[in-house]
Amino acid sequence: MKFQTILVVDANVMGSLACIRSLGRAGHRIIATSESSRAIGFYSRFTDVSLVQPTYSPASSFVEWLDRLIEQYNIDCIIPTEGLLLAIRPWITIYQRLIPIPQGQEEMYRAFSKFDLFSAFLVPYINNRLNLHIPPTALVTPSATMLDTLKSHEGPYYLKADAIYAKNEPSSLVSKFFTLADIASVVPEHLKQYSRFIVQSHVKGQGVGVFLLRWQGTVLAQFMHLRLHEVPWDGGVSSLRRSWWHEKIYQDAIARVNFLNWNGVSMFEYRWDSSTDDFFSSN
Incomplete structure (x- = not known):
């Protein structure tokens, strides 16, 4: 296995911290950056270099900084966030070789748009199954x-x-x-x-998350949770959850990830009504 030098941006968020821990534990050299000098990822024992990054706007200034960083540390791979991908969008063809997302530009950026996703799901002649369970x-x-x-x-x-x-x-x-x-x-x-x-x-019900790892068209791993507490309490991110399973929700998520042809990690959110067993895809 060839160990790589990996850039993980926005080290102040939990998702980036998870990447730092996982990739660092595997032996890769981690360059962590954040706009905050006190980013939680900077304190991980798996972080080799911690750097304060400039803001994403103006994008041209950020890209100049990014180019210098890639050259200075000989970056092999960039773990992107939405903020980074939006900032470098005009120059995405330059950086796509460093980003471990196999999708084309259109498919990759569609994943960051609720408008585009629901527009696709609501088209009646594409896949009738996708029209169901939509708020x-x-x-x-x-x-x-x-x-x-x-x-x-x-x-x-x-x-x-x-x-x-x-x-x-x-x-x-x-x-x-x-x-x-x-x-x-x-x-x-x-x-x-x-x-x-x-x-x-609004659709009532408890929050449900379906997590999938799909690669080359095959789902390699899956997990589902039921939200017990959310922040804010009437709908938001999970603050307390438990592992859970609902086969129909799982099959709905599989249909959507296959339609989107997304390879990599994905997460689909639902609202499940325990009184009727009905559910709606919310994200």
Whole structure:
């Protein structure tokens, strides 16, 4: 096995820390970077070099720093985050050889967009199975808001905008509204900030996560959890969970990952109603 020098950016987040630990334990040399000088990944015994990275904006300045870093430390591989991939998007062809994601550019960046994912899942003639177990969803663009599709569904409603479609600073957004009238009133302003976004109505149930490792079209590993506590409490990230299994949810996730043709690690979120055994893909 050839040991490599691996750059792990955004070492302040837990996902990057997990990569540092796993790759470092395997014997690779880890270069960890973060905008924060106190990033948790800097304190791992598996980190060989800790560096404060510049902000992703302006992207041109960040790319200049990245080029110097790659040359100075002879980087073999970059473990990317959404922030990094958005920053280097205009130059992605230069760096793609260092990024361990086998997908093409279109497939890779689609993974960072709720709008693109739900647009694909909602197309009726692509795969009828993918149209099922989807929350009531309106696709909002400058030419069509489609909010009328949510009139028969109760609130609250969630406006979800992707960093990839931000017109200025690349940041994502999730905002909660109690009426469609409230959402309609802010659509023009949000379209000044994002070229497109989705609005979804609330679906009840507990949070479920399906985790898959798929490579060359084959699922090599899988795991599922049921969320017991979330932050915030009415829907968010898991703060307490337990391993769990639901075969129909698993098969739904398999259908979606196969449709997306995603190779690597993926995670699908669901809401499961224990009273009806119904479920909805939420992310």
